[in-house]
Amino acid sequence: MCGIAGLWDPDGRADLGRLARMSGLMRHRGPDDEGIVLLAPGGGHRCLGGADTPPEVFRSGLPFAPGAAGGPRAGAAPFTLGLLHRRLSIVDLSPSGHQPMCGADGGSWIVFNGEVYNFVELRHELEALGDSFRGTSDTEVILAAYRRWGHDCLARFNGMFALALWDGARHELFCARDRFGVKPLHYQWDGRRFAFASEPQVLALTQPRRIRVRPEAVRDLVALDWVDHDARTFFEGVLSLPAGHHLVVGEKGLALTRWWTLRPGRPAGARADREAAFRELFTDAVRLRLRADVEVGSCLSGGLDSSAVVTTAAGLLPHPLHAFTCAYDEGPAFDEREWVRLTVAAAGARSHVVVPDGADLWPVFDRLAERQGEPTAGPGLYSQWKVMELANARGLKVLLDGQGGDETLAGYFRYLPVRLRDLAARGDVAGFLRLVGPVARRLGWPTTLALTFEPWAPAALVAPLRRRFGQGKDRVLAAPLRRLPRPDLPRPPRGFPSALSRQLAFDTLQRLLPSLLRYEDRDSMAFSIETRLPFLDYRLVEAAFALPDGERLDGDDTKAILRRALADRVPAAVLARRDKKGFETPSDVWLRGRHAGEARRRLLGPGPLDEWLDRRVLAVELEDYLAGRRATGLQVWRWLSLEAWARRFLAGD
Numbered sequence: 001m002c003g004i005a006g007l008w009d010p011d012g013r014a015d016l017g018r019l020a021r022m023s024g025l026m027r028h029r030g031p032d033d034e035g036i037v038l039l040a041p042g043g044g045h046r047c048l049g050g051a052d053t054p055p056e057v058f059r060s061g062l063p064f065a066p067g068a069a070g071g072p073r074a075g076a077a078p079f080t081l082g083l084l085h086r087r088l089s090i091v092d093l094s095p096s097g098h099q100p101m102c103g104a105d106g107g108s109w110i111v112f113n114g115e116v117y118n119f120v121e122l123r124h125e126l127e128a129l130g131d132s133f134r135g136t137s138d139t140e141v142i143l144a145a146y147r148r149w150g151h152d153c154l155a156r157f158n159g160m161f162a163l164a165l166w167d168g169a170r171h172e173l174f175c176a177r178d179r180f181g182v183k184p185l186h187y188q189w190d191g192r193r194f195a196f197a198s199e200p201q202v203l204a205l206t207q208p209r210r211i212r213v214r215p216e217a218v219r220d221l222v223a224l225d226w227v228d229h230d231a232r233t234f235f236e237g238v239l240s241l242p243a244g245h246h247l248v249v250g251e252k253g254l255a256l257t258r259w260w261t262l263r264p265g266r267p268a269g270a271r272a273d274r275e276a277a278f279r280e281l282f283t284d285a286v287r288l289r290l291r292a293d294v295e296v297g298s299c300l301s302g303g304l305d306s307s308a309v310v311t312t313a314a315g316l317l318p319h320p321l322h323a324f325t326c327a328y329d330e331g332p333a334f335d336e337r338e339w340v341r342l343t344v345a346a347a348g349a350r351s352h353v354v355v356p357d358g359a360d361l362w363p364v365f366d367r368l369a370e371r372q373g374e375p376t377a378g379p380g381l382y383s384q385w386k387v388m389e390l391a392n393a394r395g396l397k398v399l400l401d402g403q404g405g406d407e408t409l410a411g412y413f414r415y416l417p418v419r420l421r422d423l424a425a426r427g428d429v430a431g432f433l434r435l436v437g438p439v440a441r442r443l444g445w446p447t448t449l450a451l452t453f454e455p456w457a458p459a460a461l462v463a464p465l466r467r468r469f470g471q472g473k474d475r476v477l478a479a480p481l482r483r484l485p486r487p488d489l490p491r492p493p494r495g496f497p498s499a500l501s502r503q504l505a506f507d508t509l510q511r512l513l514p515s516l517l518r519y520e521d522r523d524s525m526a527f528s529i530e531t532r533l534p535f536l537d538y539r540l541v542e543a544a545f546a547l548p549d550g551e552r553l554d555g556d557d558t559k560a561i562l563r564r565a566l567a568d569r570v571p572a573a574v575l576a577r578r579d580k581k582g583f584e585t586p587s588d589v590w591l592r593g594r595h596a597g598e599a600r601r602r603l604l605g606p607g608p609l610d611e612w613l614d615r616r617v618l619a620v621e622l623e624d625y626l627a628g629r630r631a632t633g634l635q636v637w638r639w640l641s642l643e644a645w646a647r648r649f650l651a652g653d
Helices: 016-025 055-059 119-128 138-156 200-206 215-224 271-288 304-316 337-347 361-372 380-393 405-409 415-425 429-443 445-452 459-468 499-511 513-525 538-544 560-565 587-591 596-604 615-626 633-649
Strands: 002-008 033-039 045-048 081-087 108-116 159-167 172-177 186-189 194-197 245-250 253-258 296-299 322-326 350-354 398-400 530-532
Touching: 002 016, 002 108, 002 159, 016 033, 016 081, 016 200, 081 108, 081 159, 108 138, 119 138, 138 159, 138 172, 186 200, 194 200, 200 633, 215 633, 271 304, 271 538, 271 560, 296 304, 304 337, 304 398, 304 405, 304 560, 322 337, 322 380, 337 350, 350 380, 361 380, 361 513, 361 633, 380 513, 405 499, 405 538, 405 560, 415 429, 415 445, 415 499, 429 445, 499 513, 513 530, 587 633, 596 615, 596 633, 615 633
Parallel strands: 296 322, 296 398, 322 350, 398 530
Antiparallel strands: 002 081, 002 194, 033 045, 033 081, 108 159, 159 172, 172 245, 186 194, 245 253
16 A cells, blocks of 8 residues: 556656655655656666665665666656655565566566555466566566566456556556556646646646646535546546556557446356355455455444454454444444444454544544545545544554445445335336335335336426435535536446446446545545455455345345355344444534534635635525534535635645
8 A cells, every 4th residue: 555656758857856745745655665766768767765765675786776777878867757656565564565666577667556465376377477576565466467468467456456557668658547446546648748646636736837626526516415426536637547447658648448347247056155155255355355464453333344344354363353443422323332342242353442522623624635635525534534543543554444335235225215116117016015115114205205216206306305315405506616517427337237236336336436435545544554445356346246136135124145144253233233324423413513613614704615605505504504404414514625625725725
């Protein structure tokens, strides 16, 4: 887990000063080591270190150690490419894991962020083909795999990754991102020069021109609650390399290619066989993610997904697992300690719990704005931040987490009306009648019927529900944003056999999971922690999308296959939970209490929001919320997040 960046300029003006500034801005992503390589057109290179480069790297004598130079014109400008790496040392802690790393051919260089969990198996395969290795890192395996299989090597990787690899033979820069976009890669391209970095603000803060906001992104956040749904960011001219894509930059320009696509599968075997296969896959996904040369802990919310991760990991380790939890004293809606205790006892884990009281809300809020780099859509980030802070204080550098289970296995109640819609569409009257009552008891009859029959219902009936669930909230927008063209929002993909599977694929690939992955990456890396997500092992996800719908939603039971497959390890009371808390934070309690005055000051005082929000409408809506007349806490969070982000990155605060 690291931070990477680079500059490509065919005119030979790779800016070392900008690379150095990028390194400083990403120190939290990799405080253990830093390195830069400058590459010349004739094949020469110069390696540079920094204040955080360990002395043993300088003394190692490795060809990619700082101070090393080689090839024609090694010490002369112009340099057309500069690659930067900030390292959080997790696998191969020795100097042989230092980056930028040079391939055995002497002509390829890589900077890599993430983990390829099956690197041990790949290394054995490559050694059988004649390759040899000087160290034990997965980065060296990636270089060898690329040399052996080219771009097709990506399909062999089981992991989370963002990488940039200079191919000296082809004179091109190859950049790639993992299947689900767990690890970030952002870039700028003006048709000739190319820059990339792990975080978008690193590019914006070091670019020679003034930072400009993309107004459509502000509109989508405020009116629709959409973030991270396409390649464009809040910074004008800064793009995200889409998940499952790679790009090539060279003399012919930039070419973007999708290298992986989620496709529907076909169920194989009987239900019991599928459950056994799921259990085996999940266990192996956790096993692979325990590979590290440092201790691995886990997040634990008390919900089904994190409990499954903790109990599975604990059964694979020879020592107790450290589990980290955030809870609150503001009431049972914010407190899952009852289930945390059950899981800790079942796993024999060592529990660490933080119980914030909200006194540090604003200092944390501003640090979140800086580290996230873009506005956020919900207050769960605060709880996640406190978990990472706690783990960092305990000295942990790697945590497992349960992210991804809700989107791939149908863990949200909002999927139940979609299931009803499928039953109605295929004329399964008996199935529909069996399910509609339990769903209505969860969601209420108006919501259940409106969302079930949404495709066929009058717009006037659906509109109030759309507003409830985050859309149609454009009253607060200022006139310039209201006049923007209608957003061309992505829609659920075709090719999946049911409305439920289409919605799950949509939420996994575009609607929900991308923003959650961004939040997790930034929150964890703010404390120099790597998080690993077993539910997003691509084998497990592809298996999930081969399941019959009834094995994800069995009646009104969510994540049915997970409950059955892991019944031998997850506590029965956790398996039996039918509530869904999410990562709750009592922000409404705090903002309506002692923090109300600061919320008013930030949102209603002079500042960067004037250009985007109608202050008159904003004041009315804010007071209705603070007085408890409207349950619009998510909207208020988004306004506050937008204000803090703009103040940090646009107003120069």
